[in-house]
Ligand SMILES: Nc1ncnc2c1ncn2[C@@H]1O[C@H](COP(=O)(O)OP(=O)(O)OP(=O)(O)O)[C@@H](O)[C@H]1O
């Protein structure tokens with residue numbers, strides 16, 4: 001379980017607080033999305049979890065331990081896929097294993113199994129520039145999984161994709177999650193995407209962020225896009241879009 005306890009944070013360059021006394025919890029194995037306006041601090045929440053930034057006060061716990069005492073408990077997939085262009089797809093996937101000093105033969109075995117899992121077996125020796133946007137995101141996701149972390153921080157992984165690829169990858173991601181049940185924190189601008197994927201949607205309304213408003217998504221698994229047509233889901237979608245300031249110029 002991940003827990004923010006009264007976290008207050010401000011970037012040194014900024015003259016305003018980003019979050020103040022923010023507390024929230026994400027239970028083990030949950031799929032939780034965070035939505036909110038651009039610049040409201042969603043990526044900053046991830047930067048605090050993975051230790052790129054430190055809170056001025058308050059603490060973040062994972063499994064009851066302060067995160068400053070832990071390493072490799074979370075895997076961060078940033079907004080840009082950040083595959084290394086000079087490495088093949090296979091070499092990109094091997095990176096977390098290299099860092100973890102996994103023996104070479106085992107690396108290769110794990111990378112090949114993961115490439116198969118994400119449907120990229122034929123691309124092991126290709127370079128990222130030879131892949132489509134959707135394939136690159138699957139490769140970046142595969143690399144994130146190979147860190148072995150049980151907490152995945154996915155920052156708008158599908159936002160740069162065309163809508164059909166995006167829908168296909170949402171379904172694919174849900175299947176992966178239903179199989180492995182890692183804890184997923186997922187940032188998106190897309191209200192429908194958040195509803196379709198999540199157990200719970202957390203909405204950022206205020207600045208500084210003092211709380212995250214939680215909306216449970218009572219859809220059963222496995223999910224189907226048809227579920228989005230349910231009147232209660234339609235209603236929630238319209239409500240969230242309106243509250244986030246959408247639909248007006
Ligand atoms: N490294 C940094 N140093 C100083 N200020 C930063 C830094 N990173 C982000 N900020 C500021 O903090 C605020 C929140 O940024 P953040 O990236 O967390 O927003 P976001 O909600 O992820 O936005 P988006 O939806 O556009 O990705 C912004 O106003 C941004 O200018």
Ligand SMILES: [Mg+2]
Nearest residue numbers: 042043079155
């Ligand atoms: Mg961001």
